[in-house]
Amino acid sequence: MTDLLFSRASRRSWLKQGTALSLAAAGSLRVWAQPQQTTLVLGDQAGGLRSLFEASRTLEGAPFAYRWANFQGAAPLFEAQRSAAVDTAMAGDLPVLAAAVGKTPLKIVATRVGKADSLGIVVQPDSPLRSVADLRGKTVIVSSARGSISQYQLYGALEEAGVRREEVTVKFVLPTDAAAAFASKQIDAWAIFDPYYTIAVQQGGRILRDGRGINTALGFITASEHSLADPARRTAIVQFLDRLGRAGDWALANPEAYAQAYSQLTRLPIESSRIITARASVAGRPVSEADIVALQAVADRSARDGILPMRVDVRAITDTSVWKRPA
Incomplete structure (x- = not known):
C-alpha cells in the first residue's frame, strides 16, 4: 500500500453502506x-x-x-x-x-x-494473511491515533504471536477515512474498534484476532x-x-x-x-x-x-x- 488517499466517491459509497x-x-x-x-x-x-x-x-x-x-x-x-x-x-x-x-x-x-471482542484486527476477505504472525513485513493501519485501544490490541497480538513491533509498519488513520480505504481495498490489515469493526466484518472483512485476552x-x-x-x-x-x-x-x-x-x-x-x-x-x-x-x-x-x-x-x-x- 503506497498511499491512503481515496476518492470522494469511494468514501461516499462506504458512508451509504451503513454509517453516518x-x-x-x-x-x-x-x-x-x-x-x-x-x-x-x-x-x-x-x-x-x-x-x-x-x-x-x-x-x-x-x-x-x-x-x-x-x-x-x-x-x-x-x-x-x-x-x-x-x-x-x-x-x-x-x-x-x-x-x-x-x-x-x-x-x-x-x-x-x-x-473485549468489540475490537480487533481485520483483513480483506481474500487476503493471504491467515494469522497475526503473517503480519510480519506488512503495513497495519491503526485507528484512530497513537494511544488508541486499537494500538494496544495490535501490539498485544504481535507479542502473543512472537512478532517484533519493528517487523510491522504501523500507520495511524482516523476511522471514517480508514473505513473508506479498507472498503476500496487500499488497506490490507486494519486494527479497529466498534462500530467500525462490526461494519467492516459485515462488509466482508475477516477477523485476524479480536481483543479477548488482550484488552480490558x-x-x-x-x-x-x-x-x-x-x-x-x-x-x-x-x-x-x-x-x-x-x-x-x-x-x-x-x-x-x-x-x-x-x-x-x-x-x-x-x-x-x-x-x-x-x-x-x-x-x-x-x-x-x-x-x-x-x-x-x-x-x-x-x-x-x-x-x-x-x-x-x-x-x-x-x-x-x-x-x-x-x-
Whole structure:
C-alpha cells in the first residue's frame, strides 16, 4: 500500500453502506435548556453514549441543561476536552491515558464495562494473511491515533504471536477515512474498534484476532478539572453520572430496544446495531480499586512498549470522590 488517499466517491459509497457515524457538529448538538440551569457539554464517540441516553430516556427531566458533541474517535474528543470545549468525555482505557500524557486536565470519574471482542484486527476477505504472525513485513493501519485501544490490541497480538513491533509498519488513520480505504481495498490489515469493526466484518472483512485476552474491555468517563472545580458543574456531572448508571441498567434489561434506538440514531442496519450494542461499554459504575489496578497495568505496559512516552500514575488522574453510586 503506497498511499491512503481515496476518492470522494469511494468514501461516499462506504458512508451509504451503513454509517453516518461522523455526525456533523450541528447535528450532534442538541440543547435542552431552561433559564438559570447549568449546561453541560457531553462528549461522545460515534453516537454511542447519546443513543444509550435517548433509548433509555434517562436524561429526560434532568435538573441541568446539556448538549451533545460527537466525534469519530477519542483523539479529537480529548482535543476538545483539552480546550475546555466539553465537560465530560467517554473513551477506552488507553486513550484516557494518552490524553493524560498530553496534559489534558481531566479526572476519571466513572467506569464503563463492555466486552473485549468489540475490537480487533481485520483483513480483506481474500487476503493471504491467515494469522497475526503473517503480519510480519506488512503495513497495519491503526485507528484512530497513537494511544488508541486499537494500538494496544495490535501490539498485544504481535507479542502473543512472537512478532517484533519493528517487523510491522504501523500507520495511524482516523476511522471514517480508514473505513473508506479498507472498503476500496487500499488497506490490507486494519486494527479497529466498534462500530467500525462490526461494519467492516459485515462488509466482508475477516477477523485476524479480536481483543479477548488482550484488552480490558473497560471504558471511562472523564470530567475536565475546570468543570469539577465549579460547584454547579460538579453537581450537574454527578447528576449526569447517576443517569448514566440508570441508562446502563436499562440497556442491559432491554437489549432490543437499545439496539433499535442505536440503529435509528446512527442509521446503521439493525443487524449491525444488535451486535455493536450487545458488546458495547454499557454498564456504568463508580471507579473501583480493581479498575485502577487494571488501568495501571495498561499504563505500565504501554510505557514499556513505547505506546506512551511515559508512565501514567492512574491514581493521580482519578477522582473517586465525585460519584458514589453503589456498585
